[in-house]
Amino acid sequence: MARAERPRTPNSKQQAARTPSAKAPTGAQRAKPPRVAKIASRTSFAKRVKKTRARPAPTANAQHPAPPSILHPPPSTTSRAEPPAGDTAPRRKPQTDPDTGFVAVGRVAAPFGLKGELKVQVLTDNMARFHPGARLWAGQQKVTVAASREAQGHLFLTLKGFRDRTSVDKFRQAMLQVPETDLPPLPEGEYYRFQLVGLTVVDRAGNVLGTLDEVIETGANDVYRVHPPVGPDLLLPALADVIVSVDLAARRMVVDPPEWT
Structure with a gap:
């Protein structure tokens, strides 16, 4: 163990051995030491104190301008440490549409926890798409569902072969598709949403009303949002007396709009 260094005090025998014998001092020798030594000691200490006092910084004026080092101090040479290259990778942009020939069934929000789970936004009514053993495409990569669970209104998936957070981080914001x-x-009479989006909507007279832009879910029935060439969007309820016919081959929908539209 390291100890602080300090002078050792010899014992009486060591002191006796090291100290030469001396006669008893006489009366003259018992006189007090001169005060000059003490005064000199204090004076030297005062001089040292004066030397170590900080001097005020020089100020610039017309007669005595400040030196260039004060007017223009050198730039600081210190700089912030740059993060590792792996930590500065750009975030993946969210995939808004499925790839050509695919249908979106979900979208990955972000990894969850440290064991490779993914927090998923569900975009399908068929929850069998996420059962263990189901095959999906996460972006351009084919994956297999190992486990799934629902908690607090969210779906969490675990994929086979991906056991930690780092391995699934590449699926962040990816579209889950089939x-x-x-x-x-x-x-007959039922359609997938992706089949309807983009259809040209016309009335019975053949007048173009616009393009079916979105299918909106409601409690009773779906509502089709139609974007016209000019003016505000139209909202058409998906009812039998409103939707006259759908021709997927011709990409055309004939409707009989209600009077309130």
Whole structure:
């Protein structure tokens, strides 16, 4: 153990051995030491104190301008430490539309926790798409669902082969999609939303009302938002007496708009 250094005090025997014998001092020798030594000691200490006092910084005036080092101090040479290259990677932009020939069933919000879970926004009514063993495309990569759970209104997925947060970070903001060929056929009169978006909407007389831009979910029935060439959007309820016909091959929808539209 390291100890602070300090002078050792010899014992009486060591002192006796090291100290030469001396006769008892006489009366003259018992006189007090001169005060000059003490005064000189204090004076030297005072001089040292004066030397160490900080001098006021020189000020600039017309007769005595300040030196250049004071008027223009040198720039600081210190700089902030740059983060590692791996920490400055740009964030992935969210994928807004599925790839050509695919249908979106969900969107990854972000990794969750440290064990490779993904927090997912569901974009389908068919929750079997997220059951263990289901196959999806996360962006351009084919993946298999290992486990899924729902908590607080959110869906959390674990993918096979991805066991930590770092491995799934590349799926951040990615679209979860399936090929259109994997979709089961629907009964007559029912359509997938991606089939309706983009249709040209016309009335019974053939007048173009606009393009079907969005399918809005409501409690009772869906509502189609139609974007016209001029003017505000039209909202058409998906009812049998409003939607006359749908021709997917011709990409055309014939409607009979209500009077209040």
